[in-house]
Amino acid sequence: SSKKVTEYNTPKGEVYGHRMLVMAEHLGGASLSGGAYDEVILSKPSSEECVKHIQDAAKANWNTFIAPGEAKNMEGHLISYPIEVDNVSGKVTTISPHFDHFVDCSPAAKVLGTPSNMKVEYTV
Numbered sequence: 001s002s003k004k005v006t007e008y009n010t011p012k013g014e015v016y017g018h019r020m021l022v023m024a025e026h027l028g029g030a031s032l033s034g035g036a037y038d039e040v041i042l043s044k045p046s047s048e049e050c051v052k053h054i055q056d057a058a059k060a061n062w063n064t065f066i067a068p069g070e071a072k073n074m075e076g077h078l079i080s081y082p083i084e085v086d087n088v089s090g091k092v093t094t095i096s097p098h099f100d101h102f103v104d105c106s107p108a109a110k111v112l113g114t115p116s117n118m119k120v121e122y123t124v
Helices: 014-027 048-066
Strands: 083-085 092-094
Touching: 014 048
Parallel strands: none
Antiparallel strands: 083 092
């Protein structure tokens, strides 16, 4: 029988510690004032609040990354992949037609890649 994880019995062992270190690394670290790292929110990884927090941090870094002008420091190095997935059809598109390739690469580095004749067995 599985035990339901609640606020009162959330695991705090080595896996928890490792996950928190990974999040600190990706989100800019606990020592950065105003950074995206929030131990209270991140301690509940299955919560909608945590998912939204991480998505918002990744989107903020993407916006910093594509901002015109001189390069700016991001909070950590977690960044959104510049795609959108239609909730009904499942169709994957770039976030904007003018973002069909990565901004720091040549136009050959397409966000959506290119069709391949590779067998399905090799890509699953």
